[in-house]
Amino acid sequence: MRIDKVTVADNNVWLVGDDQRVVIVDASHDAPAILAAAGGRKIDGIVCTHGHTGHVNAAIALADASAAPVALHPADRPLWDALHPGRPPDIELGHGDVLQMGGTLLQVWHSPGHSPGSVCLHLAEAGVLFSGDTLRKGGPGPAGEPPGDFATLIESLRRLLLYIPPATVVHPGHGGSTTVADESPHVDEWTRRRR
Ligand SMILES: [Fe+2]
Structure with missing residues (x-):
């Protein structure tokens, strides 16, 4: 298994796969840069962790x-439709779905709050979680803008x-990676500071 990261502006795009095929997690800003990282491998799917602009704006081009x-x-979908009217996504993600893409199994965790349709993707075989903007190093992504909701x-x-599992490495949509063990002791603190 191979996990590659492309950072475009301040968005992380993750490519999971092997030498033949790949699944892309988030479609940020620059389709040619993401295609270059795929390097001619077959792209099995483009999975958006949520509908905010910087995570979906290159999806159609890709x-x-x-x-x-x-x-x-x-x-x-309301966030998506505002950006890509008349061109719905091809697959509706649901909590517990398992995506067989890039030669791997990605389990979908619906994790609303940053946005109503935010998801994390658990790659259990590698001990990795792609967390989008739900969880970053040092705390959750912002929930201040509707339709986000902090509680x-x-x-x-x-x-x-x-x-x-605590040993899981967390690869977020922005910034550096972390682990579940490093972040989980701080949830009460985040709850108190409300961010
Ligand atoms: Fe976001």
Whole structure:
């Protein structure tokens, strides 16, 4: 298994796969840069952790260049539709779904709060969680802008950090990586400071 990262502006795009195929986690800003990182491998899917602009704005260009389906949780369709009217995603993500893409199995965790349709993707075989903007190094992503909701986000994080094994490496949508063990002791602190 191979996990590659491309950082475009301040967004992390993750590519998971092997030498033949790959799944792309988040479609940020620059389709040619992401295609270059895929390096001619077959793109099995483009999975968006949520519908905010910097995570979906290259999705159509990537899909058109690769014929790969785009996946998004339906609760973020209003965000998606504002950016890509008349071009719905191909796959609706649901909590517990297992995506067989890039030669791996990615389990979908619906983790609303940063946005209603935010998801994390658990790659259990590698001990990795792609957390989008739900969890970053040092705390959750912001929930200050509607339709984000902080109480919902904390609830999602408590559930997530309870079930995902502590040794799991967390690869977020922004910034450096962390682990579940490093972040989980701080949930009460985040709850108090409300960010
Ligand atoms: Fe976001």
